[in-house]
Amino acid sequence: MKDQSFESLYRSWFNLSKTLFPFLSPPKGFPAESQLLDWQSEFEKISKNILGLPPSSLMEIGVVPSVEAYKDYLDLMSSQVELYRHSADIWTKFSTVWAEGTQAAVSRVASETAKSDVDPGKRAYNAWVEELERRFDILLRDEEFTTKLGSFVSSYLEVKRRSDGIMERNCSRMNIPTKSEINGMYKKLHDLEKKVDKLSRTGKS
């Protein structure tokens, strides 16, 4: 149902604009007068159609998607914060192992008797690699770390999913096929290919 008061409000605003901004009413004899008036009348018709809609419809067209989009972006940002938190967890563990391994290598080389046949730099490097590899191997097999690694992967995927969701919504609004629609077609294609393959193999045998 049309909201007449809204339309009349718009009409009075449009008339006031014409008075305040004289260029909206061109002087008689203006070279492009008729074209301008045609355009103006078309514009008025379109505006009237849009603005003649009840305010609730306007909310639906303009405001609601913005709210949803804003919520999507907030969720995306929130998932990015989670990803950052989980990557910081992993990085802290890695840094700790790195520091401990390096420290252990320093102590080990310091306590070893120098061998004349091995370059001291190479010896130190080998000790460092050995200590780090041993510690990383323990870390990468540790249940607590593996759980953190799983959470890190999940949070990364969550960011991707939310970002894909925003794209999905935008594509849908622009009448562009979305990823989930294309995936549906892929699934049908796959099933059809499988059926055809089965039929042709049955036919051969």
Next chain:
Amino acid sequence: MSSADWFKNIERAMTDWNKRLAEEIAKSGSPSVSGLNGDIDLTPSEVVYVKDRVKLLHYTPITKSSVRVPLLVVCALVNRYYIVDLERNLSVIRRYLERGIDVYIIDWGDPAPSDRYETIGDEVDYIDAMVDVIRELSGLKKINLHGYCMGGTLSVIYASMHPGKIRNLVVQAAPIDFSTNEGIFNLWARYIDADEIVDTFGNVPASFMNLGFLLVNPVGLMIDKYVKFYEKINDKEHVQNFLRMEKWIFDTPDVPGESYRQFLNDLFKKNLLVKGELVVNDVRVSLKELRAPVLSLVADHDTLIPPSSSVLLNELVSSRVKKIMRHPTGHVGLCVSKNAHKEFWPLVADWIAKNSTRKE
């Protein structure tokens, strides 16, 4: 030695390596740097059959054929097939050809986004189609099959489902028993949500897989490997092979989503193949159905697929002829170590030749 000295030594060593690298690059035209691009020295082959993106390659014989039964090699979906043919002296394919074996290989190609619904059943169907082509070309009812890594698992599943088409089965460093705690992937798989990964990505991206491979040994694969490379930068053969390996490592295709999901959920997490509960193409896979002679090839220092995950196969199949051959190297080392090509692969080729003439 004080810690200050230790750091000085590290600094000196690093400066030395950098200096050597800089000298070599500056020489430009010297043997160790110029002309090396890591091009793979592929054994000549021709494509004899194509199904969707998957190709069947037939290698040109280099000697008179002495083994009547042809061999199909199946590699993992997660890597390119040319790891078994990296360079003529380190080529498993060449060792087979030198023994007079007629060799075919599957090139899985690059899955398109539409291949995300491809399951293990579809991979098995691809193998079946290739096996049928070779059977037709050779006029034989049964052929030999060699599966490497994940390709080994697929080959075992295939041979169990189509026992009438396989004469001998060679399984190289293949994960069969996923209950072991030795393999780092087995541990990680318990905490990784395959459904989340596949539902989000579709096909699992190569970069995602590569990150996982590098994390298995971050120091060895991201630091020490390159330091060792610099140390031998004057060795032309070493540099060329290093570049080839690097090319292979990072030339990883995406993995079809549903295959990845099934591999992680049904095999890594539930160990259904060993339990006899794996369902592929609506058929329950029973390893007991596998009666062909089986040769399991195990790398003793394999950290990706621990030997304990592979050797159980020989206990679960019904084959009368079965053997395990071990070599003291790693997962990829079995394909590319000089020692393996000198001592190991000729014996594998002999086993295939011998069992191809054995009366069934």
